[in-house]
Amino acid sequence: MQLSATPYEERLTAPRSWWLVSFLVGVSFALILLPFGTLPLLGGLVGGTAAAAVVASSYGSVRIRIVGDSLIAGEAKIPVTALGEAEVLDAEEARAWRTHKADTRAFLLLRAYIPTALRVEVTDPQDPTPYLYLSTREPERLAQALAAAREAAAAS
Known part of the structure; x- marks a missing residue:
């Protein structure tokens, strides 16, 4: 297998605004869990942000x-x-x-x-x-x- 004369690689990463949206999803989860106390609130913030970030990252991980x-x-x-x-x-x-x-x-x-x-x-x-x-x-x-x-x- 011979390498091409002009190698090319591009990752179609998600835009920066999606990372802000991921954080806002975490805030939404935190607000939903607010009535249950501080620990569930923090868990919702961390878990919701992490889940949304994983989705954004996987969608933007495709390469050409x-x-x-x-x-x-x-x-x-x-x-x-x-x-x-x-x-x-x-x-x-x-x-x-x-x-x-x-x-x-x-x-x-x-x-x-x-x-x-x-x-x-x-x-x-x-x-x-x-x-x-x-x-x-x-x-x-x-x-x-x-x-x-x-x-x-x-x-x-």
Whole structure:
């Protein structure tokens, strides 16, 4: 397995505001448990905050990366040779591809808090998936890394 010429890795971390929301969930639990005393109040604050933080962290732990000759996006792994052209989507175009332009057969790695995306054609005739929609903060860099990985795979 040969490493791609332009390695790429991105973690789609949750925004900072979600951590504040996690704390507010803990405060809500604390207020619910307030009538039962100080210890349950503190337990609700700590437990509620921790539970909400775990959910925020797990949702934001998904990664997009190019490893060798494969694109790994969340749970999906596809060889770069099965991918066609990549289209960089700005915020407006990305919204359109998430809504009225979307194909139900497409693979969507969607994070609503990331406004930009990359749409990549799937050229494998055996795969019914027409394209991959990947939320990414750096769509141009991902497109360049995919192109470099395809060239490297074709050369070997």
